[in-house]
Structure formats: C-alpha cells, structure tokens
Amino acid sequence: MTLRNPTRRTTLKMMGTSAGLIAAPSIIRPAYAQDNVLNITTYDKFLPEGFVEQFEKDTGIEVRIRLTDDQGKQYNLLAAEGADPTTDIVTVAGHRLSQFMASDLLQPIDPARISTWDNLAGPYKGAPQLVRKGEVYGVPLLAGFEGMVRNTDYTKPSDSWGLMFDPEYKGFTTYIISDFVSITMKYLGYDGDFVAYVDKPEEAQAAVNAARDFLIEHKDMVRKFYDGGAEVQQMLVNEDVYVAQTWSGPAAKLIMDGFPIELSIPKEGTYGFLYSFNLVNHAPNVDAAYKFFSALLANPEVGAAMTRQSGFASAFSGVDKLLTDRERAAIALPEEQIARIQFFAEENRDMKNEMIDRAVAEIKAA
Amino acid sequence: MRFYMKNPQNVFLTGFYWAFVAYLFVPLMLMTAMSFKDSNFISFPIDSFTMKWYVQVVQDEQFLSAVGYSLMIAFIVTIVATAVGVWIALLASNEAIWGKAIIFALACLPAVVPGMIQAISMRIFIRAIDVPTGTFAIILGHTVHAVPFVVIMAMTRLRSMPSSLVDAARDLGADNFIAFFRVTLPYLGPALVGGMIFCALTSIDDFVRTFFLGGYQTTLPMLIFAKISGGMSPEINAMATLVLIATGAIGLYAERRVRRSRN
Amino acid sequence: MTNDVLTGGGQGARTSRARYSSWIGKVARSPFYRGTIGLLAENRVARLVVLLAVPLAWIAFFNIGPILQMGNISLLANYPLMDGDEPVYTLAQYALFFQESLYFVPFLRSLVFSLVVTAATLVVVYPVAYYIGKVIRPASRNKALLLLLTPFWAGEIIRVFSVIMLLANRGAVNALLRELGMIDRPIPMLYTYFSLSFGVVYLIALYMLLPLYSSIEKIPNSLLDAAADLGAGPLQRFRRVILPLSRDGIVSGCSLVFLTSIGVFAAPLLLGGPNTVIFPEIIAQLFHGSNDKWPAGAAFSIIMLLISLTTVGLFMRVVGGRNVKLM
Numbered sequence: 001m002t003l004r005n006p007t008r009r010t011t012l013k014m015m016g017t018s019a020g021l022i023a024a025p026s027i028i029r030p031a032y033a034q035d036n037v038l039n040i041t042t043y044d045k046f047l048p049e050g051f052v053e054q055f056e057k058d059t060g061i062e063v064r065i066r067l068t069d070d071q072g073k074q075y076n077l078l079a080a081e082g083a084d085p086t087t088d089i090v091t092v093a094g095h096r097l098s099q100f101m102a103s104d105l106l107q108p109i110d111p112a113r114i115s116t117w118d119n120l121a122g123p124y125k126g127a128p129q130l131v132r133k134g135e136v137y138g139v140p141l142l143a144g145f146e147g148m149v150r151n152t153d154y155t156k157p158s159d160s161w162g163l164m165f166d167p168e169y170k171g172f173t174t175y176i177i178s179d180f181v182s183i184t185m186k187y188l189g190y191d192g193d194f195v196a197y198v199d200k201p202e203e204a205q206a207a208v209n210a211a212r213d214f215l216i217e218h219k220d221m222v223r224k225f226y227d228g229g230a231e232v233q234q235m236l237v238n239e240d241v242y243v244a245q246t247w248s249g250p251a252a253k254l255i256m257d258g259f260p261i262e263l264s265i266p267k268e269g270t271y272g273f274l275y276s277f278n279l280v281n282h283a284p285n286v287d288a289a290y291k292f293f294s295a296l297l298a299n300p301e302v303g304a305a306m307t308r309q310s311g312f313a314s315a316f317s318g319v320d321k322l323l324t325d326r327e328r329a330a331i332a333l334p335e336e337q338i339a340r341i342q343f344f345a346e347e348n349r350d351m352k353n354e355m356i357d358r359a360v361a362e363i364k365a366a
Numbered sequence: 367m368r369f370y371m372k373n374p375q376n377v378f379l380t381g382f383y384w385a386f387v388a389y390l391f392v393p394l395m396l397m398t399a400m401s402f403k404d405s406n407f408i409s410f411p412i413d414s415f416t417m418k419w420y421v422q423v424v425q426d427e428q429f430l431s432a433v434g435y436s437l438m439i440a441f442i443v444t445i446v447a448t449a450v451g452v453w454i455a456l457l458a459s460n461e462a463i464w465g466k467a468i469i470f471a472l473a474c475l476p477a478v479v480p481g482m483i484q485a486i487s488m489r490i491f492i493r494a495i496d497v498p499t500g501t502f503a504i505i506l507g508h509t510v511h512a513v514p515f516v517v518i519m520a521m522t523r524l525r526s527m528p529s530s531l532v533d534a535a536r537d538l539g540a541d542n543f544i545a546f547f548r549v550t551l552p553y554l555g556p557a558l559v560g561g562m563i564f565c566a567l568t569s570i571d572d573f574v575r576t577f578f579l580g581g582y583q584t585t586l587p588m589l590i591f592a593k594i595s596g597g598m599s600p601e602i603n604a605m606a607t608l609v610l611i612a613t614g615a616i617g618l619y620a621e622r623r624v625r626r627s628r629n
Numbered sequence: 630m631t632n633d634v635l636t637g638g639g640q641g642a643r644t645s646r647a648r649y650s651s652w653i654g655k656v657a658r659s660p661f662y663r664g665t666i667g668l669l670a671e672n673r674v675a676r677l678v679v680l681l682a683v684p685l686a687w688i689a690f691f692n693i694g695p696i697l698q699m700g701n702i703s704l705l706a707n708y709p710l711m712d713g714d715e716p717v718y719t720l721a722q723y724a725l726f727f728q729e730s731l732y733f734v735p736f737l738r739s740l741v742f743s744l745v746v747t748a749a750t751l752v753v754v755y756p757v758a759y760y761i762g763k764v765i766r767p768a769s770r771n772k773a774l775l776l777l778l779t780p781f782w783a784g785e786i787i788r789v790f791s792v793i794m795l796l797a798n799r800g801a802v803n804a805l806l807r808e809l810g811m812i813d814r815p816i817p818m819l820y821t822y823f824s825l826s827f828g829v830v831y832l833i834a835l836y837m838l839l840p841l842y843s844s845i846e847k848i849p850n851s852l853l854d855a856a857a858d859l860g861a862g863p864l865q866r867f868r869r870v871i872l873p874l875s876r877d878g879i880v881s882g883c884s885l886v887f888l889t890s891i892g893v894f895a896a897p898l899l900l901g902g903p904n905t906v907i908f909p910e911i912i913a914q915l916f917h918g919s920n921d922k923w924p925a926g927a928a929f930s931i932i933m934l935l936i937s938l939t940t941v942g943l944f945m946r947v948v949g950g951r952n953v954k955l956m
Contacts, residue, residue, distance in 0.1 A: 039582060044592035065581035067592035074916030076482075077578055079923075080489040086499055098384055114591040171817060222903045230594045231899065234790075237409045238797035240819055309596055352723040357621065357922070361914070364906040365731050375863050378761040386757045389831070390780040393791035397783070400794065408794065410804045413932045454684040458677050469684070471938055476887070478937050479893040480909045482916060483930040487702075494698065510691045515885065518719070522840055522881040526847065556846065560839035563778065567835075571784050573895075585767035590786060598790060606787040613782035621771045 025347070038288040041074060042091040042277075045309040046141075051302050055295050061288045069230070071096045078105045078280065087284040089292070092138065093128055094273025098349040101132060103168075107281045108135035113290045116297035124315040129274050129343045130317045139293050141303070142312035144248045145272040145341045146179055147263045153243040161187040162267045163243050165218050174235055175245035177215075177225040177363060179271075181356050183245060184211040187268045192222030194352035195345045204351060212359040214331035216366045225364070229253075236244065236261060248331070255330040265337040272341035275312065370507035394610065402446045408598055419604040429605060436586040439501070440569040443508040447557060447565045450509070451516025456550075458517070477514035484511065485578035492579070500581035507575040512568050516561035523557035524550075551598070552616060658954075702925035723926035732911060732929065739908035740936070742825075743891040750830050750886050758841035758878075759871070765847070767789065774842065781835050789899050792828045793819060814937045820902035828900040829890055836885040844878025845871070880948055884941045891937050908933060 040041045051065050068074045100106050124140040164173050182192030190207035223241050229250030235241045251263040289314035303316035313331045399410040404416035460469045488507050535545040573587040702708050706717040730876045795801050798815040806812045856866045894909040915926030
C-alpha cells in the first residue's frame with residue numbers, strides 16, 4: 001500500500017536516494033584507465049556477444065562498448081576529449097581515416113604484437129590505405145566501395161554513372177553529396193581523389209568547379225542528398241528513388257533481404273575504403289587492446305557477424321565459408337567490376353577536403 | 367456554464383481537436399503496424415504478420431537496461447531542473463531586481479543553442495572543470511538544457527499571479543518561505559507540471575548530448591540510433607511501440623490517481 | 630482563481646489544522662528554520678543573496694561557461710589545437726558569415742522557415758488548446774491533454790520515421806489514394822518544404838500546446854459569460870477577451886517553438902530535400918565535415934544565437950505589450 005500511496009515522506013526519501021546515487025563516487029569518477037578494462041567505440045552488433053563474453057572470460061579484461069552511429073560524431077567526441085580520451089579503440093571508415101590521423105587522434109599499431117595478424121586476408125595485410133609514413137594504422141575489418149544501385153523493376157541496366165543523370169529518372173535519384181562530387185569528377189574525366197593535383201591548386205579548382213557546375217545543372221534530378229545508410233535503404237524501399245549512389249554495405253543488405261535492386265561499379269570507376277579498428281592516441285589501455293586484436297583476428301565468426309550487420313566484405317580470411325549463399329551472392333561482384341575500384345589515397349587530403357567542402361556548400365545553396 | 371453547451375463553434379472545435387489527434391496518432395499507428403511485419407525492412411504493403419520482433423525486444427537485455435537507465439536520468443533531471451528553473455523564474459520576475467531581462471535571456475541560452483553545438487561545448491567545458499563523462503555529466507547536460515523550459519513556463523504563470531495573493535498570505539502571518547510553498551508554488555501548479563513534462567521528455571529523447579557526455583552505459587535513444595545505422599527494421603518499431611504503451615499506461619494511471627485524490 | 634487541474638488537489642482543499650501537521654509546518658517550527666528566517670526577515674541583503682545565489686551561479690557556470698568556451702573557439706584561427714600549437718586569435722570566421730552569400734542565404738531561409746513554422750503551429754494548436762481549456766468539461770481536461778501528450782514519448786527519430794512512412798511514395802497516403810483509384814503515379818510529398826514543415830510541426834506542437842493551455846485555462850469563465858451577456862458574438866469574444874488574456878501563453882509558446890525550430894537539426898536532415906538546406910545543417914557540416922572547421926562552426930552558432938535571442942526579445946516586446954516587462 002505504501003507504493004500505491006506515496007506520501008510526501010516517501011517522495012522525499014526517493015529524492016534523497018537519487019541524490020545519493022548521483023553523489024556515489026563510482027558514478028562521479030568512472031575510471032577509464034585501470035587494469036583489466038578495455039573501452040571500445042563501435043557499431044551495433046559488430047562484436048557478437050558470445051565473442052565478447054569469451055574474451056572477458058579468457059583474459060579477465062572487462063570490455064565496455066559504446067555504440068556509435070556516425071563517423072562525424074565519433075570524430076567530434078575524440079577531438080573534444082583531446083589528450084584525455086575515454087576510449088581505447090574506435091571504428092573508423094576509410095574515407096575518414098586521414099582526418100582522424102591529421103588531427104593526431106590515432107596512434108600506429110605494431111602488427112608484431114598481434115599474434116594472429118596473418119589471419120587477415122591477403123590484400124589487407126598492411127594494406128596501403130592503412131599505412132602512413134611506413135607505419136600501420138589500424139586492424140582492417142571490412143572493405144567497401146561506392147557503388148551505383150538501381151531498382152531493377154523500374155530502370156534499365158546501365159554500366160555508366162550517366163544513369164544518375166538520365167532525364168527519365170528525374171526526381172528519382174539520390175547521393176551522398178560529398179562523395180558524389182568526387183565520383184562526378186571521375187565521371188567527367190578528372191581525378192576525384194586529387195592525387196594528380198599535388199601543388200596544382202588552380203587545376204584542381206577548375207576540375208572541382210566543373211563537377212560542381214555539372215551537379216548544379218542537374219540538381220533537379222535529385223530527390224534528396226542523404227547521409228546515412230538507413231536513409232538510402234528506406235528511400236529505395238519506399239520507391240522514393242530508383243537510382244542511387246550508395247556505399248556497398250547498405251545496398252548489399254537490401255539484396256540479402258531480397259529487395260529487387262542491383263549493385264554495380266560503373267565503367268568510369270569508383271572509390272573504395274576500409275573499415276578498421278584503430279588505436280586511439282593516448283589510449284589508456286594499450287596492452288588490453290593488443291590482446292583484443294589478437295583474439296579478434298583468431299575468430300572468423302566475428303568477421304562474419306560484421307559482414308552480416310553491415311553488408312561490407314570482411315577483411316578476415318575464412319569468413320566466406322561461414323556466410324550463406326545468399327549473403328555471399330549479395331557482396332560478390334564480377335572480377336572486372338572489382339578491378340574498377342580505386343582506394344582513397346593519403347596524399348593531398350587538405351586540398352581535397354577544402355575544395356570539396358566548399359563545392360558541397362555551393363551545390364546545396366544553389 | 368453556457369460555454370459547455372453544444373453550439374456551432376464547439377462542434378467545429380471538437381472536430382478540430384479530433385483531427386489534431388489523428389494528425390498526431392496516424393503516423394504512430396503506421397509505425398506500430400510495421401512492428402508486426404514479417405520482413406526485415408519496413409514499407410507497405412504488410413503481407414504477413416509476426417510477433418517475433420516483440421519477443422526479440424522483450425528478451426533484449428540491452429534494451430531493458432537502456433530503458434531503465436534513461437528513466438533514472440530523466441527522473442533526476444526533472445527534479446533538479448524544476449527546482450533550478452523555478453528559482454530562476456522567481457528571480458527574473460522579482461520587481462526589485464535590476465537586470466531581469468538579461469537574467470532571463472541568459473537563462474534561455476541553452477534552449478537556443480543547437481543540440482550538437484551545445485553538446486560539444488559542454489564536453490569541452492566539463493573537461494576544463496574536470497568533471498569526467500558518465501552519468502553525472504549526462505544529468506548535468508540534460509538539466510542545463512531543460513531549465514529554460516521550466517523558466518519560460520513558470521514565468522508565464524508568475525506574471526499573471528496577482529501580488530495580492532502573496533500579500534494576503536503575509537498578512538496572515540506567513541513568512542516568505544511559507545508564502546512561497548503555500549501560495550506561489552500551488553499557483554504555479556499547471557505550469558510546473560507542463561515544465562516537468564518538458565524536462566522528462568527532452569531528457570528521455572536526447573541523443574546528441576548523451577552521446578558526447580555519456581560513458582559506456584547506453585541510453586534508449588543511443589541504442590535506437592545505433593540500431594538505425596544498421597538499417598531501419600521492425601525491431602525498432604516494436605521498441606518504440608512498447609515505450610509508447612508504457613507511457614500511455616503510466617499517464618492514465620497518474621491521471622486516475624490525481625482525480626481520485628481530488629474527489 | 631487557482632485551477633490546479635494537473636496537480637490535483639491537496640493544497641487548497643484541506644483544513645488549516647491538516648496543513649500544519651505537514652512537513653512544512655514541522656520545518657517552520659524548527660529552531661534552525663526560525664533562526665534563519667529571523668536573520669532573513671531583518672536583513673534585506675541576506676534575503677537577496679538567497680534569491681540570487683543559486684540562479685546566478687547556475688547561469689554563470691552552466692549557461693555562460695560553455696558559451697564562452699564556444700566564443701573562445703570561434704575566435705581561434707584553428708581548433709582543435711595540436712600538441713604544442715600556440716592559439717592565434719582572429720575575427721575572420723565572423724567576417725566569413727557576412728562575406729559569403731553561401732552562408733547568409735541558408736541563414737535567412739532558416740529564419741523565415743522558423744517564423745512560418747511558429748505561426749503555423751500557433752494557428753493549428755490554438756483551437757486545440759482552447760477546446761481543452763474552455764469547451765470540454767473540466768473533469769475530462771486531463772484525459773484530453775494526456776491523449777495529446779502520449780505520442781511525444783515515442784522519441785524524435787521514431788516520429789520522423791513515422792512521418793516518412795506516411796508521406797513516402799509507397800507510404801500510407803499514396804497507398805490509400807492509389808487504392809481509391811485517384812492517382813496512377815504516387816505524388817512525391819517527401820523531401821519538400823511540405824514534408825519538412827509537416828514533420829517539424831509534428832515534432833514541436835507540444836511546446837505550443839502546454840503554455841497556451843496553461844494560459845487559456847485560467848481565463849475566468851465569468852468574463853466570457855459577462856461578455857456574452859453584453860451581447861458580444863463569438864468572434865468578438867475571442868478578439869476582445871480570449872486573445873488578449875491568453876497573450877502570455879502565446880508569447881511563451883511562440884518563443885519556445887521558435888527557439889526550438891531554429892535549432893532543429895535531425896528532422897530537416899531526414900525530411901528535407903535538396904532545396905531546403907537550413908542553417909543548423911551548415912553548422913553541423915562545419916563540425917562534422919571532413920575538415921577542421923570548428924572555429925567557423927562556433928562563430929556561426931554564436932551569430933545564430935544572438936540573432937534568434939534578439940528576435941524573441943523583439944517579439945516579446947511587440948506582442949507582449951506594456952505589461953510584459955521582460956526586455
């Protein structure tokens with residue numbers, strides 16, 4: 001009955017208890033740096049529960065996971081924390097990696113300290129995208145690329161990015177604007193990754209301007225500029241768009257679910273990137289992180305879980321065997337298309353970011 | 367009493383009210399309908415129904431602990447923010463205080479700053495004053511954001527309070543504090559309840575401040591955002607539906623209690 | 630006078646004896662309390678200090694502190710600072726805003742959009758608040774309010790996705806129209822100003838409802854009766870009695886909605902189209918984007934802050950009239 005009839009006294013007691021709760025020292029000062037703790041910031045379902053539990057049992061290290069949904073927020077958080085980070089391992093997407101490194105947020109890893117390093121699939125051991133000044137940044141997890149998706153019920157096959165500008169699909173296309181400026185540059189015959197423009201700002205600016213003007217001219221083609229994978233999936237499912245530039249993962253997930261779309265790499269080519277676990281600069285628990293990396297690579301199940309959750313191809317060897325036929329089919333592409341992927345380079349990032357950011361703002365404001 | 371009678375305006379207003387109810391509810395009913403869909407993505411038409419998403423959600427420890435954690439934070443935030451907000455409102459509506467306008471404007475600041483910017487500046491700020499991230503920081507961040515709502519609601523009501531009420535209480539021998547608890551606070555009643563609803567609501571719904579200020583315990587919005595980044599699925603709809611049903615039930619229960627205690 | 634509908638009774642209904650057996654009475658009789666009150670009653674300064682201490686400390690510490698932090702960043706040439714970098718101060722970020730139509734145009738768009746949304750919300754919500762406050766029986770008011778409050782607990786992101794499900798090409802509205810044979814091709818409603826306004830009003834109507842309700846509800850019925858007895862028609866009653874007396878609610882509701890809508894960010898991102906880019910999106914881009922543009926983002930936030938606060942201040946002065954001595 002006391003519960004049903006809270007008096008002022010019980011209310012006061014409750015308030016007192018909660019005040020005590022706030023003041024509890026363990027809550028005020030959660031120790032991020034202590035023995036046997038590892039702090040990981042990653043996506044939902046990337047780390048299967050069973051794996052984490054087993055790791056905790058084997059090593060006595062407590063794993064704490066903070067879920068993230070967005071690279072930008074993860075970057076901002078680390079940047080705001082500066083030299084006193086609350087996380088040891090972050091999950092970085094390749095197109096963002098240079099930004100994290102340029103801001104001094106990551107530290108290189110030593111593959112020799114990861115006993116299972118050789119379990120990475122061939123091309124990803126020391127993949128050039130993760131190497132900077134001779135040092136390796138991060139354990140590669142997943143490989144993705146920027147592909148073209150079309151709804152097979154409403155559109156004709158095409159092997160060119162030109163489909164995105166086909167007047168027939170006016171108002172039925174969508175893209176991530178900052179990525180698509182690069183792709184448009186490629187489509188128009190320029191170098192969208194700016195490697196060719198080192199020390200040639202005028203040439204670069206002319207190329208960006210050409211792509212910008214082209215996109216502004218075709219702005220009426222676009223239904224929406226989107227940002228996240230869930231958005232483009234929802235737009236395709238709702239038939240708000242028929243043709244889209246997407247990252248391979250979200251598209252492959254729709255294919256796994258049996259939605260009638262086709263993912264391809266057009267003949268003009270595209271850009272690829274890796275997802276990786278990276279060690280944060282000034283990370284409080286480096287040793288635990290290395291133990292974790294070793295356990296991670298020993299277990300292809302983890303790679304399979306990540307692939308199922310994200311739709312991207314795994315960088316671990318042995319994952320293929322664990323996937324169903326349907327899952328395999330969704331992420332497989334013909335050899336000649338795979339050959340069209342160009343991975344983002346390390347050079348000239350500042351110029352690229354500067355110019356593309358500006359072009360993006362101009363296209364949006366037009 | 368004649369205003370409760372049927373007349374053309376009232377018929378129109380009744381219709382308008384129910385249209386507004388439909389505006390608020392129809393989208394959510396679609397969302398609920400989708401939570402029964404036997405498919406991994408949400409869209410019309412719904413061909414076959416299933417309860418599996420609910421089974422999955424109810425068994426999901428992460429979801430349950432996120433709900434509990436969010437509720438705990440919202441509860442504390444509501445109490446602290448209401449106390450501070452009323453205090454500020456009293457100050458800003460006191461005739462004798464110089465610079466009321468400035469105090470009021472400053473008190474409203476956190477309502478104006480876009481969430482993400484506030485979250486980042488708060489994150490840098492608590493680092494400067496050496497408060498670690500975690501539950502305490504989340505509560506602080508949410509409270510700072512919630513206070514302006516209480517201030518605005520309370521001031522609206524305070525402004526219309528006849529000063530004769532407090533004067534009368536004083537004449538009857540009450541000191542300032544008794545007058546405050548016995549006269550001012552009850553007069554503030556509806557505005558305060560409104561303000562508290564805002565506090566609880568903004569706290570439970572807050573994603574961006576929580577992300578920047580939180581530690582490694584997940585709140586409900588963080589969980590939902592993280593799940594959505596892997597693709598919208600009926601599972602998320604099932605979660606939202608459960609939260610809605612729970613709030614509706616709690617609200618109804620509270621309303622009945624209030625009514626009974628009055629009778 | 631006091632119609633404490635939502636809090637319920639308890640305060641006014643009891644006898645005076647019951648009152649002083651409550652905890653307030655006990656506290657009031659305690660020697661500690663007597664002593665403090667004695668001091669406060671005699672000392673005007675002490676009274677002021679009590680009134681001022683918590684609010685001022687709170688405002689100074691938690692409201693102004695982080696903003697100063699932002700202000701500091703907005704004046705820096707670059708941030709986050711690298712190890713060993715010396716901070717360089719500049720006003721360039723502020724100049725940038727006024728030099729470039731690139732930023733200026735979305736800002737104006739944002740301002741106009743928020744004003745329109747505020748006005749639209751007022752028009753939509755006012756009749757609802759009036760209906761609950763004055764038309765229905767007082768006993769049903771809480772239920773009527775409760776019904777409207779429930780949807781807001783679903784969370785912003787969920788409600789945005791429900792709007793998408795309503796308005797999408799294969800959403801409920803288009804599906805219904807197609808079933809009825811009224812259209813062959815879906816009407817594109819999503820990713821336009823329409824869907825954006827629909828969604829934003831949907832998200833923030835509550836911020837208008839509660840203040841409006843709380844001010845309409847306390848208008849004495851006797852005034853309305855009197856006006857009617859004097860021969861005032863419904864319109865005249867509304868214009869001469871109800872509207873002026875609910876002005877406080879309008880002012881605070883509009884302020885809340887305006888301030889909230891100018892800062893909304895998630896909804897425009899998900900519901901807006903290529904031509905509805907508004908200012909918070911630009912600011913977010915500066916923080917999130919691929920380059921370190923925090924100082925510019927901070928400067929723009931401060932500009933937005935000042936202008937929206939000024940707008941609200943002006944609004945309060947103009948609409949609030951003489952008896953609102955706020956600004």
